[in-house]
Amino acid sequence: MHEKYNVFMEYKILNNQIHSLIDPALPIISNLSNVIAFLFHELPNLNWVGIYYCDLEQKVCYLGPFQGRVACTKIPFGKGVVGTCATKKKSMNIENVHTFPGHIACDSTSKSEFVAPLFQGHKLYAILDIDSDIYHRFSLDDIVFLEGVAHLLSCLISNEQNSIS
Ligand code: SME
Numbered sequence: 001m002h003e004k005y006n007v008f009m010e011y012k013i014l015n016n017q018i019h020s021l022i023d024p025a026l027p028i029i030s031n032l033s034n035v036i037a038f039l040f041h042e043l044p045n046l047n048w049v050g051i052y053y054c055d056l057e058q059k060v061c062y063l064g065p066f067q068g069r070v071a072c073t074k075i076p077f078g079k080g081v082v083g084t085c086a087t088k089k090k091s092m093n094i095e096n097v098h099t100f101p102g103h104i105a106c107d108s109t110s111k112s113e114f115v116a117p118l119f120q121g122h123k124l125y126a127i128l129d130i131d132s133d134i135y136h137r138f139s140l141d142d143i144v145f146l147e148g149v150a151h152l153l154s155c156l157i158s159n160e161q162n163s164i165s
Pocket of ligand 1: 048071072075079081082083102103104105106107113131
């Protein structure tokens with residue numbers, strides 16, 4: 001119970017910090033870059049956090065702002081964890097990337113991965129990609145928090161400024 005409460009409080013604080021980091025008057029890339037850096041440095045056991053922009057016509061995801069080692073620059077829809085997320089348009093928690101068919105190993109230390117789609121209105125805009133160097137890194141609490149971050153970024157991208165409070 002206490003542990004659950006602590007996790008809740010921890011994520012509440014992180015959530016508040018992300019809100020205060022975002023300035024809707026800035027270009028979206030500035031906000032995305034800072035949120036990515038924040039997640040990378042504040043959450044433990046992450047080795048890569050970044051954005052892949054989705055080109056809906058070419059059906060390809062292109063590397064955007066990130067923190068971590070040099071990464072794959074181009075991922076076709078349907079390929080790897082990122083491309084599968086672009087096709088399914090749903091967040092995915094991969095507890096062991098080695099069991100995911102077609103996983104693309106940009107960084108060989110990655111062991112688990114969480115991806116969430118970002119939307120501009122109803123249109124797919126990008127994939128938020130988070131890698132960990134440990135298996136089973138993302139708990140249900142982590143997923144709820146990260147899906148909240150993805151929702152916040154989608155609101156920002158969609159310019160629904162009232163949703164950012
Ligand atoms: N592992 C991803 C590729 C991107 S890197 O993790 C940065 C995938 O399978 O799509």
